[in-house]
Amino acid sequence: MRTDLNKIGKKSTENRFSRKRMWLKKFVILFILQFSGFFTAQSSPDFFILSDKAFQKLYQNPDDCINYSLSILISDKNIEHKIVLRNIISQAYAMKGDYVQSANTASQTEDMGDNNTLSYFMQTFSDYNLADQYQNLDLYNQSQKIITNLLSDSKLLKSDDQKIRITVAKLYQLQALNFGINRNLISASQNLDKSDQYIDNHNEENKIIGFENKIFRSAYLLRQNHLPESKQIIENVILKLEKEENQPYLAALAYENYSRYYFQKGDYFSANNQLEKALSKIEKLPFNALKFRIYESLSKNYLALHNDEKYHEYNKLYIDLKTKIDASTKEGIRYIIKLAESSQNKNIEFQKQNQFKRFWILTLIISLIIIGLIIYFLVLRSKNKELKKQFEFFEKQKKREKTIPEHIQVLKENNILSSDKNIEKDSNKISKEKETEILQKLEEWEESDQYLSKSMSLSMLSAQMGVNTKYLSEVINNNKGKNFNGYINELRINHIAHLLKTDSTYLNYKVSYLAEFSGFSSHSAFTTIFKSVTGMSPNAYIQEITKSRTL
Amino acid sequence: MKFIIKNILILFVVFQISAFGQKIPDDSLMKKARLEIYDNPDKAIDITKNLLKKEKNINKTISLYMLLSTANIAKRDFDESLKYILKAKELTQKTNDLKTQTTVLVSVAIQYQQMELFSKSLETLDEADQYLSQLPDDSQEKYIETARSYAVRGMIYKSQSHSEIALEKFLKSIESFEKIKAEKPTNANKSIVYYNIGYCYLNLNQNDKAEQAFLQSIGCARKNKAKSLEAFALKGIAELYKKKRENQTALNLLIKAENLSKNTGDLVLNAGIYKEMADNYLAMGKQDLYQAYNRKYFEMQFRKQQNELNSINQVIDNHNKETLLKSEDLSNKHQFLIASAAGLGILLIAILLTFIIKIRKQNRKYHKEIQQLIRS
Numbered sequence: 004m005r006t007d008l009n010k011i012g013k014k015s016t017e018n019r020f021s022r023k024r025m026w027l028k029k030f031v032i033l034f035i036l037q038f039s040g041f042f043t044a045q046s047s048p049d050f051f052i053l054s055d056k057a058f059q060k061l062y063q064n065p066d067d068c069i070n071y072s073l074s075i076l077i078s079d080k081n082i083e084h085k086i087v088l089r090n091i092i093s094q095a096y097a098m099k100g101d102y103v104q105s106a107n108t109a110s111q112t113e114d115m116g117d118n119n120t121l122s123y124f125m126q127t128f129s130d131y132n133l134a135d136q137y138q139n140l141d142l143y144n145q146s147q148k149i150i151t152n153l154l155s156d157s158k159l160l161k162s163d164d165q166k167i168r169i170t171v172a173k174l175y176q177l178q179a180l181n182f183g184i185n186r187n188l189i190s191a192s193q194n195l196d197k198s199d200q201y202i203d204n205h206n207e208e209n210k211i212i213g214f215e216n217k218i219f220r221s222a223y224l225l226r227q228n229h230l231p232e233s234k235q236i237i238e239n240v241i242l243k244l245e246k247e248e249n250q251p252y253l254a255a256l257a258y259e260n261y262s263r264y265y266f267q268k269g270d271y272f273s274a275n276n277q278l279e280k281a282l283s284k285i286e287k288l289p290f291n292a293l294k295f296r297i298y299e300s301l302s303k304n305y306l307a308l309h310n311d312e313k314y315h316e317y318n319k320l321y322i323d324l325k326t327k328i329d330a331s332t333k334e335g336i337r338y339i340i341k342l343a344e345s346s347q348n349k350n351i352e353f354q355k356q357n358q359f360k361r362f363w364i365l366t367l368i369i370s371l372i373i374i375g376l377i378i379y380f381l382v383l384r385s386k387n388k389e390l391k392k393q394f395e396f397f398e399k400q401k402k403r404e405k406t407i408p409e410h411i412q413v414l415k416e417n418n419i420l421s422s423d424k425n426i427e428k429d430s431n432k433i434s435k436e437k438e439t440e441i442l443q444k445l446e447e448w449e450e451s452d453q454y455l456s457k458s459m460s461l462s463m464l465s466a467q468m469g470v471n472t473k474y475l476s477e478v479i480n481n482n483k484g485k486n487f488n489g490y491i492n493e494l495r496i497n498h499i500a501h502l503l504k505t506d507s508t509y510l511n512y513k514v515s516y517l518a519e520f521s522g523f524s525s526h527s528a529f530t531t532i533f534k535s536v537t538g539m540s541p542n543a544y545i546q547e548i549t550k551s552r553t554l
Numbered sequence: 555m556k557f558i559i560k561n562i563l564i565l566f567v568v569f570q571i572s573a574f575g576q577k578i579p580d581d582s583l584m585k586k587a588r589l590e591i592y593d594n595p596d597k598a599i600d601i602t603k604n605l606l607k608k609e610k611n612i613n614k615t616i617s618l619y620m621l622l623s624t625a626n627i628a629k630r631d632f633d634e635s636l637k638y639i640l641k642a643k644e645l646t647q648k649t650n651d652l653k654t655q656t657t658v659l660v661s662v663a664i665q666y667q668q669m670e671l672f673s674k675s676l677e678t679l680d681e682a683d684q685y686l687s688q689l690p691d692d693s694q695e696k697y698i699e700t701a702r703s704y705a706v707r708g709m710i711y712k713s714q715s716h717s718e719i720a721l722e723k724f725l726k727s728i729e730s731f732e733k734i735k736a737e738k739p740t741n742a743n744k745s746i747v748y749y750n751i752g753y754c755y756l757n758l759n760q761n762d763k764a765e766q767a768f769l770q771s772i773g774c775a776r777k778n779k780a781k782s783l784e785a786f787a788l789k790g791i792a793e794l795y796k797k798k799r800e801n802q803t804a805l806n807l808l809i810k811a812e813n814l815s816k817n818t819g820d821l822v823l824n825a826g827i828y829k830e831m832a833d834n835y836l837a838m839g840k841q842d843l844y845q846a847y848n849r850k851y852f853e854m855q856f857r858k859q860q861n862e863l864n865s866i867n868q869v870i871d872n873h874n875k876e877t878l879l880k881s882e883d884l885s886n887k888h889q890f891l892i893a894s895a896a897g898l899g900i901l902l903i904a905i906l907l908t909f910i911i912k913i914r915k916q917n918r919k920y921h922k923e924i925q926q927l928i929r930s
Contacts, residue, residue, distance in 0.1 A: 347877040379910060397927035
């Protein structure tokens with residue numbers, strides 16, 4: 004029975020493989036769409052069709068399947084495709100009873116190259132592959148451990164991806180087989196139920212798993228001595244399979260299980276009938292793992308029927324095949340360690356990638372927040388500068404308003420005083436004297452509102468004052484802290500700002516008029532200079548004034 | 555049937571190893587390593603490798619190498635196993651003791667045969683034969699090693715289903731065993747060889763001779779009070795009766811064998827007995843009893859198989875543990891990295907926020923003052 008289960012397990016794993024392929028395909032496409040940069044390999048929906056065919060061939064003729072899959076494998080460079088194909092080939096060898104090649108194929112590590120991005124599916128799939136190999140080689144506990152671990156991942160169970168759903172179905176089926184081997188038939192049946200939940204009959208792969216689940220269920224019912232239920236299920240499966248074309252493996256498996264029902268009832272003749280049917284289905288096909296089970300059953304039936312000749316014939320066939328398969332299993336175990344190692348390395352690699360990804364996501368988020376805050380900070384700072392300017396402007400404006408009348412007087416007195424002083428001093432200070440004179444003239448000029456004239460320039464002013472241009476320019480630079488243009492512009496802006504504040508009629512004028520009025524050649528120059536002097540645009544200024552008026 | 559043969563083989567090898575062990579006294583560590591071979595081969599290898607570093611006695615070194623080789627077979631690492639076998643073989647060239655040389659060579663051949671490298675095994679036996687021929691004709695060692703050598707050859711041919719050739723080798727082996735004076739230690743081996751002879755005759759359909767051989771096997775086993783060996787032989791006879799369709803007689807013998815084997819804990823023997831009982835009940839049309847014994851057979855078979863896989867499980871578990879450690883180490887590092895990144899980020903964010911709050915306050919203040927200035 005155990006060997007039976009093994010075989011069944013192999014079949015189921017093969018089914019799972021095909022489903023996985025489907026998943027893989029979908030997954031790959033999704034992945035490529037999302038991270039096209041990661042995958043340089045060909046994204047081919049064709050692969051899904053090809054791998055599907057390979058999977059179908061697995062159940063029709065393992066040798067064909069191996070050749071076919073190898074031919075695809077050679078030309079395909081996508082790592083996920085390769086893993087899937089290797090799985091199919093490995094399954095084909097397992098069906099042939101060649102566990103050495105099976106484990107060897109499964110343990111071949113892919114040359115990851117530069118595209119070493121492991122997808123979630125790849126990770127799950129390679130774990131599943133390992134669990135399957137463990138089961139092939141009778142390491143049921145190890146297989147069970149891996150599957151329990153995998154199935155505890157709710158992300159896997161809740162996935163809507165059909166590829167993943169079928170893999171989950173296969174995992175539950177595999178787990179059912181593990182439980183079956185440990186005689187925990189109730190848990191085994193429960194796992195089959197769960198496996199069924201993940202199956203929809205949208206493709207061949209799903210159908211095959213469905214059939215297998217039914218066959219296993221019938222086998223477990225038989226082992227629990229629920230003969231009628233077992234019979235009903237297996238007869239149903241056989242009826243359906245008879246309608247399907249070219250399903251030799253599944254048909255043989257079903258007949259073989261049906262024979263067990265008759266065997267248990269003691270109807271060895273009917274049992275043999277079923278077995279002969281099973282054998283005729285796969286006689287020329289290398290499904291050795293299933294064949295040796297059939298031989299075993301046949302030899303037992305003939306022993307019970309006291310047909311010595313046939314008993315010895317089939318017993319010999321059984322022993323020969325079993326010897327081969329046992330040897331192969333033993334040797335296959337040598338490779339399983341390699342497979343385990345490579346799978347664990349992949350796990351570590353996957354973990355590294357995940358953590359790396361998580362780290363970068365976190366860093367990215369934090370960096371974005373920091374950049375956002377820095378930008379906000381800079382905005383605030385520039386606003387702060389503007390406000391400061393505005394504040395200073397308004398403060399100056401206020402001061403000026405208060406001081407203008409006195410200032411003029413004081414200035415005049417000062418001038419008289421200073422000129423007196425200057426006269427008393429050396430002729431060296433003539434420049435100082437002159438400077439004071441110029442300043443006084445400037446003061447008067449400021450009062451005159453002449454600066455509002457568009458044509459006002461340094462040369463014109465110097466001509467008006469009768470002072471050397473250079474000298475005037477130097478005096479302005481030294482005393483006003485800016486050149487003539489800056490000086491006159493500030494005067495104009497101060498003037499217009501003052502007017503705006505004090506005379507509400509100005510508030511109704513257009514900015515362009517105000518620009519013209521204050522002696523600026525263009526609107527934009529006015530706006531720019533206005534802003535540089537007051538810290539706010541003319542419009543904002545007008546708004547502020549209006550607001551304060553209405554309050 | 556094949557599995558029976560294989561297990562007898564293992565039994566045989568175990569006997570041989572213990573015989574070999576008697577010649578070179580073990581220290582306790584080596585004994586410990588021997589005990590660990592199948593349960594925890596990695597540990598056995600560690601212990602033995604440490605012992606090897608200190609060991610200077612050639613004979614002991616050879617036995618340590620043989621031990622390493624066996625432990626590696628348990629791990630199914632045949633490459634490593636072969637490496638140590640070859641080292642042991644090389645070392646024997648250095649000793650001038652012909653007896654040791656032949657003993658080691660035959661042991662190496664057994665090792666090869668266990669690894670199913672039959673041609674290598676036969677090659678080594680041929681080599682051993684050269685040394686054997688140089689041993690004085692009447693020496694006990696010569697008889698022992700000749701008997702072992704032929705027995706191994708017999709096993710090889712038998713596992714290749716060449717019953718006739720195997721039979722010839724086994725008969726020669728028995729011939730040599732008979733010449734050994736110290737009967738006691740050889741009885742077990744003789745019983746095993748007779749049992750194999752019986753099976754060869756059975757395969758060749760020479761039922762009478764087969765029965766004779768099995769009876770001899772029982773005789774030898776009884777002399778040593780080796781219950782399991784006697785049970786094996788009884789099972790052999792039962793197979794004869796099954797063949798003759800005397801199922802009840804066969805069953806009687808099998809029940810006797812079952813009683814003998816009850817306390818031996820020999821899974822191979824028990825599985826074999828249960829299988830034969832199930833077959834006989836089936837032939838007698840007793841489906842219930844068949845089911846019961848078939849279940850027992852599967853249980854034994856399963857346990858036997860899982861026992862054999864113990865060492866592999868151990869190796870895989872060790873790998874898993876290592877991976878887990880690596881993975882924990884990785885996630886620790888990762889957590890540290892994440893924590894430092896988050897910490898640094900939060901610190902920077904906090905600094906920026908204080909600046910921002912400060913500057914906003916200032917802006918608000920300016921704004922208010924400006925408003926006041928405008929309104930005034």
